[in-house]
Amino acid sequence: MHLTQQLELFPDHFVTQLLFKDVKNAAELKKKAMEGQISGALINASMVLDPFQLLVATNKAIHLQKTGKMKTRSLYSEIIFNLSPTNNISEAFKRFGISDHDNAVHIVLVHTKEEDHNIDSILSKVEGQQIPISQMSMLSDTAKIRKLYKVTSQEEKCGSLLDSVICRMAIKDVL
């Protein structure tokens, strides 16, 4: 169901992605994450296209954490911030973090190889149906994504929507 991948740049770090639909307690989850009772990035599933997008955001967050250059207060908030095409932090949380009434939630966890018990703790807290990560594109709102990342049709002629999104995420700090 979930997907766990090792990061080549940080081989001690593993990234696990979980996807839920029909979530009933988004507001509660959000509150718990803010209070630190859930350690994970809770993401609005309609705003993401592919597991690669989350890997790019997570790799960058760990890199910035290790170099002391994070723009937000925690690794998990940094992951959410990195998804956004702009450098506006509150805007990033509003668009990419979960909102109280969301019913599809994408969760990203960062852990070591041994220490993956957090997955069970997450599963016990989400009141919703876990679905395979491979189904994530069915939950994406591509029209909203195109609009938010300002992707034009001429750009999509030389690559996929995912390509456009990744490029903006990778380059936004020097725009």
Place this chain on the structure above:
Amino acid sequence: MASDEIKATLCFLDKTKLIKQGAEARVYRGTFLGKPTIIKERFPKRYRHPTLDEKLTHRRTTQEVRSILRCRKAGISAPVVYFVDYTTHCIFLEDLVSAITVRDHIRSIQESKQTIECLHMLADKMGEVLAKMHDEDVIHGDLTTSNMLLREGDGAGDTDPVLIDFGLSYISGLPEDKGVDLYVLEKAFLSTHPNTEALFDRLLKSYMASSKKSPAVIKKLDEVRLRGRKRSMVG
């Protein structure tokens, strides 16, 4: 903390394959986040003052990724940027795995004694792409046939050439800068590929047909050529 991070990136580069060692940069090929990736590392130049070197290297890195994004937004093919590490000056790019450089393609056509007509479509496409790039005010700064790639099996020119190596690029609307950009290409083109004057002419014709702003650029190109010739007569 910072030194740990540098070690992490360098450790990673150890596991990748060096494919090109240049004067300014090393290019590696490896797997990053599960995808085939090109890593371009700009290393320190010992003969330059460290602070100046750092500044120049940083500028090249940012120029490279900015221009890639600007081109892609305009529908000009350039590799996707996956990640930029500004502490080690490494850019992680989409690897166009089976692509070949325009240079190798032209060479192989010439060596196989095929007619130069096989390359007409390619010259047309190159002219179009460069016109589009200049219309976006992107000056590449290092146009050569090695800095353009053809996707696999695209000798016929079905898809656009992919532009790479934007480290010397900058933004300018001046016809003079665009003219010099073309002059650099002309020099590189004709010296790398003997007897291709007609082919390069075709590229320029396609450039002229594709860009409304081309007359001023070509005028500057002619001026720069003349200056170049005078200089070589004196020298």
